[in-house]
């Protein structure tokens with residue numbers, strides 16, 4: 008199938024994330040939260056007085072693959088089952104079988120105005136050298152769309168989010184068919200650049216982010232563990 012109108016944007020943003028995710032976690036990143044294998048880092052950044060703190064979360068989940076994490080993160084039909092911060096979500100356009108455009112209404116976070124978001128969402132498998140498992144990723148990136156007009160007082164979020172996953176197979180058995188869920192784990196890096204799109208009280212957004220990102224990742228990963236428990240492993 009031919010290239011769609013946003014194919015070049017998708018390629019550029021995916022490559023940026025792949026380059027960026029490997030960046031050292033030292034300069035200017037604060038470890039703001041740790042629970043189990045989850046480490047949450049943040050940089051404090053303001054643009055024109057608006058908090059746009061980049062956020063990076065590293066996590067390792069036992070018993071699921073990177074493909075399964077990305078599948079449940081990208082697919083529309085599961086979203087309202089793990090996303091607790093949305094009033095609604097819908098696909099307004101499909102660009103190809105791996106790239107769709109979402110329009111979402113986010114729950115209002117007092118005292119801020121309600122946010123909505125319109126972003127393309129792309130899922131991709133990157134097979135590196137054949138002996139390792141492939142890397143799976145999802146990128147959500149804000150884009151304008153005629154079916155998602157800005158409707159004040161709602162404020163349009165500007166989001167650039169990536170979920171990048173590796174699958175580790177511990178003590179691989181001779182026959183890959185014998186791999187069990189207790190032998191696999193997913194190492195994920197979640198990166199979020201979210202600009203609230205309009206004035207918000209810095210302290211309020213920083214507190215909400217510090218609480219909500221770990222909560223969302225905890226809930227999302229538990230959801231994937233539940234959904235995949237009795238299913239064949241999706242590599």
Ligand SMILES: O=S(=O)(CCO)c1ccc(-c2ccc(C3CCCC3)c([C@H]3C[C@H]3c3ccccn3)c2)cc1
Pocket residue numbers: 090092093111113116119122147164166168199201202203207212215216219220223
């Ligand atoms: O991973 S995704 O792509 C999943 C797609 O559904 C994603 C996740 C989170 C957001 C988001 C949206 C709004 C806010 C703020 C801005 C002013 C008022 C709300 C925040 C900040 C506050 C942090 C936060 C983190 C997680 C959940 C909710 N709140 C984050 C957007 C997309």
